[in-house]
Each structure stands twice: as C-alpha cells, then as structure tokens.
Amino acid sequence: MKVKQHIPNPLRFTLQDFAKRFPNNNACLEHLKEKRFPGGITYCAKCKQERKHHRVTGRPAYACDYCGKMISPMAGTIFEKSSTSLRTWFYAMYLMGSTRCGISAKQIQRETGVTYKTAWRMFNQIRSLLSDGDLQLEGATVEVDETYFGGKRKYGTGRPMRGDKTKIPIVGLVQRGGKVVARVIQGVTADELTFVIKKHVVPGSVIYTDEYPSYERSKTLKGSDGKSLGYKHYQIRHKARVYVDGDIHTNSIDGFWSVIKRGIGGVYHSVSPEYLQTLTCPPFLVQS
Numbered sequence: 445m446k447v448k449q450h451i452p453n454p455l456r457f458t459l460q461d462f463a464k465r466f467p468n469n470n471a472c473l474e475h476l477k478e479k480r481f482p483g484g485i486t487y488c489a490k491c492k493q494e495r496k497h498h499r500v501t502g503r504p505a506y507a508c509d510y511c512g513k514m515i516s517p518m519a520g521t522i523f524e525k526s527s528t529s530l531r532t533w534f535y536a537m538y539l540m541g542s543t544r545c546g547i548s549a550k551q552i553q554r555e556t557g558v559t560y561k562t563a564w565r566m567f568n569q570i571r572s573l574l575s576d577g578d579l580q581l582e583g584a585t586v587e588v589d590e591t592y593f594g595g596k597r598k599y600g601t602g603r604p605m606r607g608d609k610t611k612i613p614i615v616g617l618v619q620r621g622g623k624v625v626a627r628v629i630q631g632v633t634a635d636e637l638t639f640v641i642k643k644h645v646v647p648g649s650v651i652y653t654d655e656y657p658s659y660e661r662s663k664t665l666k667g668s669d670g671k672s673l674g675y676k677h678y679q680i681r682h683k684a685r686v687y688v689d690g691d692i693h694t695n696s697i698d699g700f701w702s703v704i705k706r707g708i709g710g711v712y713h714s715v716s717p718e719y720l721q722t723l724t725c726p727p728f729l730v731q732s
C-alpha cells in the first residue's frame with residue numbers, strides 16, 4: 445500500500461499581510477477593541493447606560509461622550525501596564541504564531557529590538573495565552589494519537605513501558621483541516637485519553653486512532669447527562685502495516701508530531717516537563 449506523506453502547513457498570514465493589517469499602534473488598539481467589544485464600546489459603567497464612546501487623543505483609551513469615563517481595551521490583558529508598544533506585542537505574537545512556536549525569546553529580541561529581559565517576558569506571556577486549555581475542536585473529523593517527549597527509554601523502542609518514567613506522554617488531537625490540541629497527560633490510560641477526548645471533541649464527531657486498546661472506549665463515551673456522546677471511532681491497524689484505509693488514517697497528527705519534534709530539537713534543544721505543556725501549546729492550524 446502506498447502511503448501518502450502528509451506535511452501540515454500553517455494557513456499563511458504573511459509578513460506583508462501583517463504590515464498591512466497592523467501598520468501602527470492605533471490599528472492594533474482598534475483591533476483589540478473590536479475583539480473585546482464587538483461592534484464598539486456601547487456601555488458606560490459610570491452613566492450605567494448605553495453611551496457612545498470616542499477615542500481619546502494621545503492615550504490608548506476610549507471615553508464616554510457624556511461623562512468622559514475612560515475605558516481601555518488593554519485593561520485586564522497582558523498588554524496592560526507594559527511599556528512595550530502594542531505593535532511590538534502584536535509583532536511578537538505574529539512571529540510566534542507564524543513559526544509554529546519554533547521561535548525563541550532571543551529571536552524576538554532580535555526581530556523587535558526590545559531588551560532580552562523584555563523579550564523573555566513577552567515570550568512567556570504570549571505562550572501562556574496560546575495554551576488554550578478549553579479549546580473545542582470544531583470539526584467533526586478528528587485524529588487522536590499519543591507520543592512521548594524527553595528522557596531515555598529503558599526498554600528499546602515502541603510505547604514506553606514501566607520504568608520509562610522520564611518519558612512524558614502527550615496526547616494530540618487534530619481536527620482535519622483545522623486546529624490541533626496537544627496536552628501533557630499523566631499516563632496513556634483509557635481514563636486519561638477519554639478525559640481529553642471528551643473535553644475537546646464535539647459530540648457526534650468521527651474519531652480516528654491507531655489500534656491502541658485505550659482508545660476503544662471512545663465509541664461508548666457518555667456526557668455528564670448520561671447520554672451517549674455519539675462518537676464514531678475507527679482504528680487503523682498500524683501493526684498490520686496498514687497506514688491508510690480510505691479516510692481511516694492518522695497522517696495529520698503524525699505530521700504535527702514531526703513538526704513539533706523538529707521545533708523542539710531546533711530551538712529548545714531539551715525541555716523540562718513543566719515547560720512542555722506550553723511548548724506544545726498553540727491551537728495550531730493545519731491544512732487537510
């Protein structure tokens with residue numbers, strides 16, 4: 445059987461797209477306002493009623509037309525109280541988002557011109573936001589697979605066995621043509637795997653995995669109301685050297701692992717367990 449190699453590509457948003465969309469701090473602030481207050485700021489907390497707002501000259505804020513009470517779209521975000529310009533923040537986010545997380549704080553320093561200390565702080569804050577723990581995959585076709593990072597294997601290759609305690613298991617879920625969730629788990633037990641599946645996969649989805657028995661519970665999973673979640677589960681028989689059987693394959697998630705492992709090898713060199721969750725973080729876009 446011929447195996448089609450699947451290499452995921454990020455949906456392209458080029459540097460030129462970025463420069464056009466976010467030419468200056470004002471454009472970034474407008475964007476932030478639209479994200480936080482879709483359709484504009486319409487309510488004044490002081491007047492306690494709907495009011496029109498206007499941009500305050502010289503400050504990153506908007507004010508009530510009637511009483512002048514100011515509101516900043518940066519309040520309560522990582523940008524609040526930062527002396528770094530909003531556009532520099534946006535540029536750092538663009539760099540991290542467009543390079544599959546494979547960019548270091550050092551590179552952010554070089555690209556944006558901030559000090560290393562500032563770059564490191566921005567890097568960590570952006571990274572912490574990228575790990576959206578509650579992301580729900582919107583697509584109805586999901587591939588699930590686990591892999592292992594770090595440490596040395598005590599017993600040869602294949603799935604780690606007892607004694608391979610330094611290996612960190614990670615489960616990854618890819619919505620074909622869409623987002624990826626990757627989570628560090630305690631162990632590759634049916635309980636751990638099904639917890640993650642229930643959390644991130646929309647009821648009624650089709651789930652593709654390999655033949656690992658811990659996934660078999662997927663098709664009988666129930667929601668908190670006791671009703672079936674209606675997952676359809678298909679397994680590809682890798683042991684029988686079958687890699688693609690019609691729609692049944694795990695090529696998207698396999699491609700994701702190879703990108704992540706290359707990224708970790710190239711940029712982070714080695715990773716301690718507590719950082720791994722944030723490194724595998726970004727709900728990250730692939731093409732089917």
Ligand SMILES: [Zn+2]
Pocket residue numbers: 488489490491492495508509510511512513
């Ligand atoms: Zn007001």
